[in-house]
Amino acid sequence: DWLIKYGYLTDSSDVTLFEHTMAIMNMQHFHKLPVTGVIDREEFNIMQRTRCGCPDMMADDEMQALGDNATSVGQLDRFRRYVVNRDRDVWPSNDLTYRFNDFTSDLPTTVQEEEMRKVASKWSAASRLSITRSSTSTSDIQVAFRTKDHGDNYPFDGPFDVLAHAFSPGTGLGGDIHFDDDEQFTINSATGADFTFIALHEMGHSLGLEHSNNPDAVMSMFFTNNPSDIQLHNDDIAGIQSLYGRPEGVEAVIEIEVATVPVTCTKVYDAIADVGASFFFFR
Template identity: 30%
Template sequence: MLSTLLILVFLPCCLSFPVIPKTTLDDLDFFKDYFHRFFFTKEKSQHYALEDQLRFLQHFFRLEETGWLDEPTKAIIRQPRCGVRDIADYSFFPGKPKITSNPVTYSVINYPRSMNRRTVEKILWKAAEVWSSVTPLRFWRVYRRDADIEFAFLAGDHGDAYPFDGKGDILAHAFAPDPDYQGIVHFDSDEHWSYFEEGINLFLVAVHEIGHALGLAHSQDSDSIMFPTYQYQDPRLFRLSDDDIIAIQTLYY
């Protein structure tokens, strides 16, 4: 009798505890992984409350700084994006590294399955020309492995400590200029690359990654080609934003 009475007394209290939906837990896990990959490492994140981490990310993407995992925040972290880490409030990599040779040589190591070689070569040349149109830089295609910039289409774990994740989230990545090795631009070969809206537009991603190879970090301006997430626009109408032009000319003028 006593045990039954205790159950009846405590049952309403027990039922009052909120049950966190699985979708919410999944979203939180996704956010934490995203934040560790692109902002603070797990070790550094331990010094910041989850609310502070959310505000930091929202500040970078110029969202309302609610400190909650709200719908705009969930939407931005679910978008396909570049694999380069985000450096809040900076347009350049630390030390402002840049390529010192001119013309800038580039080589193409291999090609995606979804496009023919000639089309890929034309797209990469046009992407490079975007940056030469606003700087003194000129680009020159070479057929050797010691070019200033090397383009390759790779999948999964490809030996640089930044594995691709298959079709979906991470589209490509590039490394800042370094005097000890050539610039490297890697595209995820599991993506469906194209020159149109279908799939992932190679031209737009290539312009972005060449920007990294020249020394630009990510921009907080959503109109910039250096914004971290992929946003389709018609390549025939593409123009660099003022933010892009000011940043690249700061390095190369």
């Protein structure tokens, strides 16, 4: 189930109709759609897009912040778009390393190395981080190309849909980036999966960022093929600087606050009752 896979709904056989409806509303709010609680063509189209395999944790966090006042989704009319991981996990040192465990056969090895160097330099330039390639067999961030079930409990699904995933800072798998090697990776092409853009996005997860609902941000969950000069959005920069600080002599990026689309339910109710196939709201 898409809602479970991407963090909008708990993986449980005991999910009620009300909880399922609220998960849909949460997903609609995150993607700035009319909040109706019903999956229609727009929602279906979103579910069909190629994307990162990491959950969209922001929507779940927003609903948790509301507590039991679930009918007041509309009160979340302004919010910061970038999101840091729930536990605010960060690397204890600002000097980080990465290494390739292996490479895809889709691109020359030297090209992959150079593009990852560019990716690391972009995140470094936007913050106080220094991210360089490891010259040894160990590193903070391990980069690997895998297929299907590859031992991390997040199996890939073959061509299209999920293209890659990464893990938040930490030990073990922490910080590691996995690309789905069933994809066709390309550089600056109208076809295939753009390696540079995907790597830039996934390294953001490795550093502690989660998905942004700003469609122009690198940390948006959806992947598109991009021009050669891929740059971090102000939303991405504000996010990474909130975790690791900004470079010396660089002014802070203004956090972007935006109004979401109007929603259908902005009232606050005293109680909600789920009776059979009906909901009853009391004020």
